[in-house]
Amino acid sequence: MSRVDKEKSVNVQVLLRCRPFSDDELRSNAPQVVTCNDYQREVAVTQTIAGKQIDRVFTFDKVFGPTARQRDLYDQAIIPIVNEVLEGFNCTIFAYGQTGTGKTYTMEGECRRAKSGPEGQLPSDAGVIPRAVKQIFDTLERQNTEYSVKVTFLELYNEEITDLLAPEEISKVALEERQKKPLPLMEDGKGGVLVRGLEEEIVTNCSEIFSLLERGSAKRRTAETLLNKQSSRSHSLFSITIHIKEATPEGEELIKCGKLNLVDLAGSENICRSGAREGRAREAGEINKSLLTLGRVITALVEHLGHVPYRDSKLTRLLRDSLGGRTKTCIIATVSPSVHCLEETLSTLDYAHRAKSIKNRPEVNQKMMKSTLIKDLYGEIDRLKARSMLHVKRLGCTFQKIDTSWRRTRGRPWLIKLSK
Numbered sequence: 001m002s003r004v005d006k007e008k009s010v011n012v013q014v015l016l017r018c019r020p021f022s023d024d025e026l027r028s029n030a031p032q033v034v035t036c037n038d039y040q041r042e043v044a045v046t047q048t049i050a051g052k053q054i055d056r057v058f059t060f061d062k063v064f065g066p067t068a069r070q071r072d073l074y075d076q077a078i079i080p081i082v083n084e085v086l087e088g089f090n091c092t093i094f095a096y097g098q099t100g101t102g103k104t105y106t107m108e109g110e111c112r113r114a115k116s117g118p119e120g121q122l123p124s125d126a127g128v129i130p131r132a133v134k135q136i137f138d139t140l141e142r143q144n145t146e147y148s149v150k151v152t153f154l155e156l157y158n159e160e161i162t163d164l165l166a167p168e169e170i171s172k173v174a175l176e177e178r179q180k181k182p183l184p185l186m187e188d189g190k191g192g193v194l195v196r197g198l199e200e201e202i203v204t205n206c207s208e209i210f211s212l213l214e215r216g217s218a219k220r221r222t223a224e225t226l227l228n229k230q231s232s233r234s235h236s237l238f239s240i241t242i243h244i245k246e247a248t249p250e251g252e253e254l255i256k257c258g259k260l261n262l263v264d265l266a267g268s269e270n271i272c273r274s275g276a277r278e279g280r281a282r283e284a285g286e287i288n289k290s291l292l293t294l295g296r297v298i299t300a301l302v303e304h305l306g307h308v309p310y311r312d313s314k315l316t317r318l319l320r321d322s323l324g325g326r327t328k329t330c331i332i333a334t335v336s337p338s339v340h341c342l343e344e345t346l347s348t349l350d351y352a353h354r355a356k357s358i359k360n361r362p363e364v365n366q367k368m369m370k371s372t373l374i375k376d377l378y379g380e381i382d383r384l385k386a387r388s389m390l391h392v393k394r395l396g397c398t399f400q401k402i403d404t405s406w407r408r409t410r411g412r413p414w415l416i417k418l419s420k
């Protein structure tokens with residue numbers, strides 16, 4: 001496919017995944033109402049209306065039923081997306097669905113165990129994130145070129161952003177202070193947004209990323225216990241940014257950049273409660289403004305309303321480019337097969353089906369000259385240095401200490417080459 005073809009507008013890709021019955025559902029003998037045509041495009045939901053059974057059929061880009069394995073979903077739908085990231089596109093994968101339908105299972109699965117498996121192997125229930133990480137590093141190593149990989153991991157709860165990778169070495173007190181303090185979202189001056197103070201970790205192999213994921217997820221769980229919040233009410237965003245060096249035939253060094261956003265959204269039952277019935281939305285108040293706004297943004301884009309309310313929530317500000325922008329987007333909608341979840345299942349299917357009509361115009365990121373990028377990075381280091389000095393001052397450390405480490409980092413090459 002030529003570059004021109006790739007830059008045309010494309011619809012958001014929507015996949016449907018129906019999990020197996022849970023133990024509770026099996027114990028209660030719950031009838032099955034969702035029938036999937038595995039790896040095809042159709043899913044049927046059986047409703048009983050006035051004593052008659054009626055099937056409603058929905059069509060998606062691909063449907064994965066209860067027997068579909070993690071590997072099947074990844075191989076059939078996600079590999080091409082990660083390849084595009086490696087070609088220099090920005091891509092986003094969202095998991096959307098009712099609580100307990102498998103969003104975290106699909107996105108993460110057993111990535112915590114992934115790092116302890118034999119070299120080069122993932123556990124069979126590893127989800128999209130560990131598989132994407134492995135695909136990225138395997139490809140980069142095969143290409144035998146210079147590259148760098150950076151990750152960020154944040155949680156969004158009640159319109160507050162928390163850095164799940166905040167460094168632990170500063171001090172326990174400072175960390176707790178920082179974890180409690182929400183990070184501000186700012187315009188980046190280039191039409192996008194940035195989270196001020198969000199930690200960007202440079203990683204050199206899969207196990208480093210898995211450790212970070214484990215560290216971040218543990219913080220998320222701790223926060224849940226302390227604040228008694230439910231996982232289904234918070235969103236997480238794990239981003240991987242890749243820079244790859246290329247040389248032109250004239251010998252000029254260029255840097256190609258691609259970014260993959262992996263989003264585990266809050267349970268969608270919140271949006272049904274509030275989106276479908278306005279009275280209850282007011283009752284829910286600010287509880288999940290981001291999910292509500294996501295729904296409104298989708299409606300505005302699908303119905304071509306003049307105003308798209310991206311600015312009304314942090315989630316839609318962060319992911320603006322993924323909804324009607326230049327990022328390639330895939331939504332994985334998750335449902336339960338049981339009659340007990342019928343109402344939420346229909347709502348998820350309606351919502352996901354509407355999202356299929358959103359059009360994005362994926363564009364390959366402009367390649368930068370290596371010298372320009374290095375200049376930008378030195379600017380960034382200067383800004384970080386100034387910020388660290390302020391921080392160190394607050395903690396009562398000496399400036400001398402920071403200056404020493406600064407000199408040490410200055411001479412370090414920013415690109416990391418991995419040898420097998």
Ligand SMILES: Nc1ncnc2c1ncn2[C@@H]1O[C@H](COP(=O)(O)OP(=O)(O)OP(=O)(O)O)[C@@H](O)[C@H]1O
Pocket residue numbers: 018019020022066097098099100101102103104105106231232266267334
């Ligand atoms: N496709 C699947 N195959 C096997 N087990 C699954 C599948 N999907 C989900 N499960 C299991 O169902 C349970 C709930 O899944 P999970 O925690 O991923 O749901 P969730 O949608 O992320 O929920 P929440 O919104 O509360 O975070 C877990 O025990 C998970 O292992």
